[in-house]
Amino acid sequence: MYVCLCKAIPKSEIDTLIQDGAQTSEDIETKCGAGGDCGSCRHRLDKIIQEASEASSVQISKDSI
């Protein structure tokens, strides 16, 4: 499934960029160009980043119990 249609960037690539340290949609744009054309995928990028951040927080919480 493509997140960014303009650049043909799949969600798997976005997930990899987040795992490698991308924290904002601007980081993702810098690394692969997603969000830098029409911009209509920016909201989706922000949501994926937020969900990854929340999942990471839950994992940290579980690890500290």
Ligand code: FES
């Ligand atoms: S769909 Fe991502 S920049 Fe257009």
